[in-house]
Amino acid sequence: xxxxxxxxxxxxAGTFIFQHGRLLERRLFAYFFGDGTREACxxxxxxxxxxxxxxxxxxxxxxxxxxxxAIGAETAMGILDLLDWHEGEVVARLVDWIVANQDERGxxxxxxxxxxxxxxxxxxxxxxxxxxxxxxxxxxKWDVDAPGLFAGVRSYYMTLELPSKWDAFNYPIFVYLxxxxxxxxxxxxxxDAIARLPALLKEHADHFPLFSRYWYHAADLFEHDILRRExxxxxxxxxxxxxxxxxxxxxxxxxxxxxxxxxxVMKQLSLI
Numbered sequence: 321x322x323x324x325x326x327x328x329x330x331x332x333a334g335t336f337i338f339q340h341g342r343l344l345e346r347r348l349f350a351y352f353f354g355d356g357t358r359e360a361c362x363x364x365x366x367x368x369x370x371x372x373x374x375x376x377x378x379x380x381x382x383x384x385x386x387x388x389x390a391i392g393a394e395t396a397m398g399i400l401d402l403l404d405w406h407e408g409e410v411v412a413r414l415v416d417w418i419v420a421n422q423d424e425r426g427x428x429x430x431x432x433x434x435x436x437x438x439x440x441x442x443x444x445x446x447x448x449x450x451x452x453x454x455x456x457x458x459x460x461k462w463d464v465d466a467p468g469l470f471a472g473v474r475s476y477y478m479t480l481e482l483p484s485k486w487d488a489f490n491y492p493i494f495v496y497l498x499x500x501x502x503x504x505x506x507x508x509x510x511x512d513a514i515a516r517l518p519a520l521l522k523e524h525a526d527h528f529p530l531f532s533r534y535w536y537h538a539a540d541l542f543e544h545d546i547l548r549r550e551x552x553x554x555x556x557x558x559x560x561x562x563x564x565x566x567x568x569x570x571x572x573x574x575x576x577x578x579x580x581x582x583x584x585v586m587k588q589l590s591l592i
Contacts, residue, residue: 332562373413426476
């Protein structure tokens, strides 16, 4: 089957990512689409890992505090998941940090200490409890043995009500249900979430959810024809400079990241 991504468009995207992305994005592009290695990607990723095992230092570009945070952990784990790198020291140290920072409610407190002293977008001053659901989901997917952590997250999860309308930012609940579901009620909730996914794709079309670091866990639930249609729409949206137009025009640093995320997920799904 002919690829839906031409060599010229891929080259343009790569040029944009190398011009505007960080070393991490450049290493990832080189691995997925060139002669780079996973080991080189991991070395770039480790630059964001702290002595305590957590991740910070601007790995989430809207939060530049050096200290470790749950969103830093989630961002690193998303990259590790796409790289299929689920073991080793980088993961073991991160798991230790997650376990050590889970509080009695089962979540990782946010904002982290010192965050306000560094540049950040204002929304990061709000609580961020649901982030732990993504962390637990990915750790369960990786078969990490952390019963105390999972029990704490389960206790927190049981206090939540499912959203009446799924949006682009409800993904932590979906990831948790996908990988940590335990009973018939969870199965019903997962079925409800799946039924609402087409509406989510339509309403958040400019986010290209299935090819984002947030919702790609839902991609294999769709027929190949739908995935190919959505992938074509993503590729058609690439601008002349090779990148997507970010839904957040005042945050231009997301352009190389969102573009790369989509290309990596499509590569993993054998769509390009």
